[in-house]
Amino acid sequence: MQNLTKSNKMYSKVLEDRPKPYFQDIIKKDHLKPPSVLTEESCQYIGSDDVDRERYFSKEFHNLEIRNIWNKVWQFACREEDIPLSGDYYVYDIVDQSILIVRTDNGDIKAYYNSCLHRGTQLKPSNSCGFSDILKCPFHGWSWSLDGKIKNIPSDWDFPHVKKEEFSLPEVKLDIWGGFVFINLDKNSIPLKDFLSILPEHFKDWDMSKRRKAAHVAKIVPCNWKFAIEAFLEGYHVGETHPQALPYTGDINCQYDYWGLHVSRMMSGLGTPSPSLKDQKISDSDVIESMQDLVSYLDGDVDKKNINKNEKPRDFLSNTMREMLTSATGVNHKDFSTSEIIDAIQYFVFPNFIPWAGYGVPIVYRFRPNGHNPDTSIFEVILLYENDDEKKETSPGIHWLDEGDSWEKAEELxxxxxxxDQDEAAFRSGQLGLKASNKKGSTFSLYQESRIRHFHKTIDKYLSL
Ligand code: FES
Ligand SMILES: [Fe+2]
Structure with missing residues (x-):
């Protein structure tokens, strides 16, 4: 008890010592006020122990993760708009499991094990998507209708022992939230809505089902899936890894929250300089100009001639981004608050799904182990925009980058x-360095890296089940 009190005191001191302005101070000053979920704070002391480095490299740990995590959790597999029409399919692979997700004739979405019931051949290739009016095995041609019923067995005179009513494709549990199609390999799992805990309530003002995929870029990266995720769970690395962002990014003053086992959040005020630049004179136009490149993914440039010297950077940038978002998407963004338009509001759902909230930075990240090699993983970046009705049925395919490619090759980003590129360089050398270390583990901070602690605590919980 005494130790806990001491730890809590230490943690309270850390909270007091956080640099200002706090995220809450920044959004309080905005003219257009944010929704109440952005004013919530939810964090507490969750430990100070080092995290053992073996969990990033060990094959044994990887096997435990498969058995107790990947075979048990809800996983984001694809977007509804990836398979808009009957017969559209999408294959989601996780380690050595392959799930075939199909839009059936009546418009429902079903998930099947991507495996023929004759001799097991994959019905569709790994990580593929496309259209197929029947599900036909490429080996001997057994076929199924989109709703999973067996349709044809070539030479069926030779299979008198096969009862067709018992040869429907086995289904995988599937549910949908916000246009995200989730699968779960555990028939006895809790429902998706319980797994997502506070997420649907927090996202009620940001209807993700109305968004459409504008870009999907994927790359195999040379580090463990957890190592890659962790680079996106804190803003502490911005100063060293992304120094060009400091004039417009709240980094060491980000807010961190977590709820229950599965969900955490980071919020960074953009259009404000980092507190680490407090001794430098950063003018309002420095803030605005430094942020221009970032917003270029909105398909436009900030017009410097229009910079109104009396306007604060957050107002100027959010007004500009509102206009750019309105013209890029056809949806009127004028009533959305400054924070929802401009800030980095990033949620994490265990184990690998990172949807950003708000409107201006419409990113989703996904991280997966790459087969059975704990030293590599698949990192994907998706951009989701509000969209008007006409554009509903457009979904770009996956743009796979090669190992040596720069992320800048994906111009759609x-x-x-x-x-x-900067993040990848960091986690590349992070993985190599940690492997070569003679120190037993990583020493995370108490506040800025608390989401990583929370992530590992949830891993421990799953591994102990
Ligand atoms: S393995 Fe599929 S038809 Fe033979
Ligand atoms: Fe980063």
């Missing part, structure tokens, strides 16, 4: 590509 605009100025974000440079940030991902």
């Amino acid at each position: 605009g100025g974000l590509g440079m940030l991902f």
